[in-house]
Amino acid sequence: MGIKRILIANRGEIALRIHRAAHEMGIETVAVHSTADAEAMHVRLADHAVCIGPPPATDSYLNVANIISAAEVAGCDAIHPGYGFLSENAAFADIVEAHDIKWIGPKPEHIRTMGDKVEAKRTAGKLGLPLVPGSDGAITNLNEARELSNQIGYPVLVKAASGGGGRGMKVVPTENDLESALSQCKNEAKSAFGDDTVYIEKYLGNPRHIEFQVFGDGRGKAIHLGERDCSLQRRHQKVLEEAPSPVITPEERDRMGGIVASAMADMGYRGAGTIEFLWEDGEFYFIEMNTRLQVEHPVTEMITGMDLVREQIRIADGKDLSVTQEEVRFEGHAIECRINAEDPFTFAPSPGEVTAYHPAGGMHVRVDSGLYAGYRIPPYYDSMIAKLIVYGKTRERCIMRLRRALDEMVVGGVKSSIPLHQALLQQDDVLSGNYTIKWLEDWLETRD
Numbered sequence: 001m002g003i004k005r006i007l008i009a010n011r012g013e014i015a016l017r018i019h020r021a022a023h024e025m026g027i028e029t030v031a032v033h034s035t036a037d038a039e040a041m042h043v044r045l046a047d048h049a050v051c052i053g054p055p056p057a058t059d060s061y062l063n064v065a066n067i068i069s070a071a072e073v074a075g076c077d078a079i080h081p082g083y084g085f086l087s088e089n090a091a092f093a094d095i096v097e098a099h100d101i102k103w104i105g106p107k108p109e110h111i112r113t114m115g116d117k118v119e120a121k122r123t124a125g126k127l128g129l130p131l132v133p134g135s136d137g138a139i140t141n142l143n144e145a146r147e148l149s150n151q152i153g154y155p156v157l158v159k160a161a162s163g164g165g166g167r168g169m170k171v172v173p174t175e176n177d178l179e180s181a182l183s184q185c186k187n188e189a190k191s192a193f194g195d196d197t198v199y200i201e202k203y204l205g206n207p208r209h210i211e212f213q214v215f216g217d218g219r220g221k222a223i224h225l226g227e228r229d230c231s232l233q234r235r236h237q238k239v240l241e242e243a244p245s246p247v248i249t250p251e252e253r254d255r256m257g258g259i260v261a262s263a264m265a266d267m268g269y270r271g272a273g274t275i276e277f278l279w280e281d282g283e284f285y286f287i288e289m290n291t292r293l294q295v296e297h298p299v300t301e302m303i304t305g306m307d308l309v310r311e312q313i314r315i316a317d318g319k320d321l322s323v324t325q326e327e328v329r330f331e332g333h334a335i336e337c338r339i340n341a342e343d344p345f346t347f348a349p350s351p352g353e354v355t356a357y358h359p360a361g362g363m364h365v366r367v368d369s370g371l372y373a374g375y376r377i378p379p380y381y382d383s384m385i386a387k388l389i390v391y392g393k394t395r396e397r398c399i400m401r402l403r404r405a406l407d408e409m410v411v412g413g414v415k416s417s418i419p420l421h422q423a424l425l426q427q428d429d430v431l432s433g434n435y436t437i438k439w440l441e442d443w444l445e446t447r448d
Ligand code: ADP
Pocket: 132, 157, 163, 164, 165, 166, 167, 201, 202, 203, 204, 205, 209, 233, 236, 276, 278, 287, 288, 437
């Protein structure tokens, strides 16, 4: 009994993150990798490694047959999908379980429900979560779209039911723009996600993005681990995240956390999940649920002292949640900077050889990264190369430490987002926590 060998179906920093948690639990790891990643750190550190295909992700990290074969050949009894790639692919989760391999993730049926945003909203509504006003289900024709948009008031947002990663959304300022936005969104959704189902919701003018971390045992018990504020975004992509949110009081955290935890308990949710809300004028509006570990999970780990990957593995192994809600303590403040291999201000990708690498260190400083000097960042995948996560007793002390850590960090040979983060941490609005999802793009525009 008990998981003994985990296949890590991912790459980069998250593959390393999973490897570390597994080894700390005495569990062996098997890395899978494309030919482009043969020299990657997670491949070097894992107990075993299997090459699963050529560089393009569709042929390797998304290649279900090759990953399942690797798991069988290497004798793995569990698979951790990380984030991205196959992590929210319900069919893959089904196949893993059909092979008698433990899926370190939610029940496939819940991945399926939450992966369809129309279904997700319907389910969230039934579970008592507050929703963004909008269509009750998919929009099938222009008249319906017109009527509804007039009712909720412009601007509205047309969203693809299968959208993700900030793609598949169109803002509609007035009724005149509705028809073309609708057909554009449908076309784009069809080609990007193979599904042209769209729905409409009110476009909130200036909200914050606040999400709650949840965990369920799959048998009706669930807890929340507080919120993360991910409002600093560019093109709907998160750039810097913090926990707790500067605008949420402990009472509000308990109240909203209680609502999401009981929703998860009612669902019988298993494993880690994130419930995303937009927050405006003190009100929460559900937008979607992610049925996986998030990039920004370490800020939650810093303020709760919990290892979220360890918790995922325990739950997949059939164990109970390691803590009760009453035992969860929130202490201090944590901020994560996503460091990408790109120009800090034009955002043009900058892959290539890392000639020098020095991660920041010192008290309460954590760097999750697979970088090393001499490593070649391949051009095929996501540009995130490191996450710098810093803890402080207060938000002010966290920011002071974060500035110090950014100044220490060296990534030579390629451009990185370090100068962007350094500049951000000089802005009054960031220092005071006074920002919304619009703030970063507005600021970038005024800088030019
Ligand atoms: P994805 O799955 O692509 O991440 P989300 O539904 O989570 O899509 O939305 C991503 C981002 O898009 C949000 O963080 C927010 O910045 C913006 N957004 C989504 N819905 C709305 C809305 N109704 N009004 C304003 N902004 C929105």
